[in-house]
Amino acid sequence: MERRKTLFRDLFAGKPLERLPIDVRVTVPSPYPVQEQFRNGDKQLEAALANAVASWEHAPSSDGIPGMRPDVGCSCLASAFGAEYFWSDNPNQTPGVRNKILSLDSLAEQVGGLAVPDPLQAGWLPEGLRRIRLFAEAGEGFVPVALLDAAGGVNVAADLLGMTELMTAFYEQPRALHALLEKIQTLYAATIRAGIEAAGGEANITTTDFEDVWYPEGWKGHVSDDISAGFGPDIYAEFSAPYHARIFHEFGAGGLHNCGPNPCHAAYVAHPVSPRSLDLSDPYSHADLPKFKQSLRGKAFVYLFYGGGPKPVDWYREIMELMAPDVIVVPVIHVGPKDAEPLCRELQTIATEYARRMEWGWIPAGI
Numbered sequence: 223m224e225r226r227k228t229l230f231r232d233l234f235a236g237k238p239l240e241r242l243p244i245d246v247r248v249t250v251p252s253p254y255p256v257q258e259q260f261r262n263g264d265k266q267l268e269a270a271l272a273n274a275v276a277s278w279e280h281a282p283s284s285d286g287i288p289g290m291r292p293d294v295g296c297s298c299l300a301s302a303f304g305a306e307y308f309w310s311d312n313p314n315q316t317p318g319v320r321n322k323i324l325s326l327d328s329l330a331e332q333v334g335g336l337a338v339p340d341p342l343q344a345g346w347l348p349e350g351l352r353r354i355r356l357f358a359e360a361g362e363g364f365v366p367v368a369l370l371d372a373a374g375g376v377n378v379a380a381d382l383l384g385m386t387e388l389m390t391a392f393y394e395q396p397r398a399l400h401a402l403l404e405k406i407q408t409l410y411a412a413t414i415r416a417g418i419e420a421a422g423g424e425a426n427i428t429t430t431d432f433e434d435v436w437y438p439e440g441w442k443g444h445v446s447d448d449i450s451a452g453f454g455p456d457i458y459a460e461f462s463a464p465y466h467a468r469i470f471h472e473f474g475a476g477g478l479h480n481c482g483p484n485p486c487h488a489a490y491v492a493h494p495v496s497p498r499s500l501d502l503s504d505p506y507s508h509a510d511l512p513k514f515k516q517s518l519r520g521k522a523f524v525y526l527f528y529g530g531g532p533k534p535v536d537w538y539r540e541i542m543e544l545m546a547p548d549v550i551v552v553p554v555i556h557v558g559p560k561d562a563e564p565l566c567r568e569l570q571t572i573a574t575e576y577a578r579r580m581e582w583g584w585i586p587a588g589i
Contacts, residue, residue: 223364226287231438233523233550234476234498236584242573244538245286245435245525245554246566248276255313260295263353267292267360274365281562283570286554289366289434292353294346296373296432296446299409300381301345303336322384326391329383330398338405341413351413354420363426369417371432374446375406375465385452392457399461407465414473430473433501435525435554441498443473447480451506455489462486467495475587477525482507488517496587498522501554504537505529511541515548520585523550535568542572546579 229243252259252269259266270290277288295317301307308320324332341347350370357367373381379402380388391399414430421427429437429444437444445466450458466478475495481503484490487510490500500518502510504526514524526541528534534555541551557565 223287226285227436227438229285230287230436233552234438234441236582238580238582239577240574241570242550242576242580243285243552244566244569244573245552246277246281246284246562246569247273247286247288247554247556248280248559248562249273249556250276250559256316257309257313260293260317263292263349263356266353267357270357271360271365274361276559277562280559281566283563283566287366287428287436289368289428289436290357290361291368291432291434292350292357293371293432294350294353296371296377297381298346298350298370299372299378299406299413302339302341302347302409303345303378303382303406305345305381307346319381322382322387324382324387324402326383326387326395329391329395330401333398333402333405336402336405338408338412341409341416347413347416351416351420354417358421358426361426363422366426366428366434366436367421368428368432368434369414369421369430372410372413372446374449374462375403375410376447376462377449378406378410379403380449389453392453392461396460403461403465407468411469411472414469424473429476430469431477431479433477433479435477435501437474437476437499441474441476443470443475443497444477444479445469445497447478447486450480450486451483453485455486455492458486458489459492463489463493463496466497467493470495470497477501480507482510484510484513487513491518491521491587494587496521498584499525501525501527503527503529505531511544511551515545519548520583521587523552525552525554528553528555534565535572538569539572542576542579546576547581550576550580 274288431444477499
């Protein structure tokens with residue numbers, strides 16, 4: 223555990239490494255479909271703990287720190303404001319929002335009358351906090367837990383308004399939208415604080431968001447902005463970055479998630495309080511890697527989640543050849559028990575070469 227944590231502490235600090243981290247995790251089949259796990263916290267814990275234990279047992283040379291993810295859906299903040307969950311007939315589909323609760327007509331007045339909910343009482347948040355406590359107790363201080371999948375302020379606004387209405391509000395009602403984002407942000411920060419308390423302190427969490435990748439002390443702040451795949455950097459700079467910066471300022475500028483694609487890639491790290499890392503899904507972000515060579519150089523590294531296709535070793539070598547010496551990419555790969563340790567050894571050979579090629583050190587954020 224300490225070896226792995228030290229490696230990531232040094233990476234976030236920009237210290238030269240002899241080998242870059244590789245995060246290989248073991249996934250074992252769950253007897254429960256996704257929707258059943260979202261509805262039942264005990265079953266969700268059973269599946270999460272099985273994967274964490276299997277990762278420790280079958281991938282001992284991996285650098286990843288297996289964590290667990292208590293999850294009640296990425297619309298949990300919207301549910302606290304009164305949005306109703308929708309459960310599809312697909313047992314492996316996560317919940318969404320049934321109906322929007324705000325409209326563009328008289329938006330300012332609607333937002334003005336919208337109370338900021340109590341995360342201990344509203345929507346799915348109390349159940350989410352209960353699960354954080356349950357998972358943390360099961361982890362016994364050894365297996366860290368993620369906090370809730372809060373989706374991010376603009377994403378929550380889309381749940382409450384609707385996507386088309388949100389895009390219109392960017393241009394026609396920016397003041398009302400900022401007022402809404404202020405209230406979402408107040409709830410978000412309060413939910414994070416409640417989550418940290420439920421987990422028994424920051425030492426027991428991976429990040430302040432859903433990501434079960436471990437972030438070092440002082441870097442726990444993490445935000446999501448999947449919806450930024452659908453708008454440009456100017457919108458991101460006005461409606462996303464300042465609110466993300468508040469989380470980073472309070473909890474540490476650890477990371478930002480967007481599955482991809484990434485039209486706002488340069489804006490991610492343009493704010494004076496910007497994330498040290500991005501965590502991205504390879505199927506949706508692989509085409510953006512050449513852009514990251516310039517925009518992230520000296521500013522941030524990437525956790526890239528493997529999504530199939532090329533063999534993992536070939537995939538990682540291709541990434542190294544493309545991204546060195548400019549940007550570090552840490553591969554996150556889920557495999558079965560038998561494949562984990564052999565894969566670790568093959569990836570580590572590439573990770574050692576990758577480290578030798580890198581130009582080390584971070585420049586100040588916002589430059």
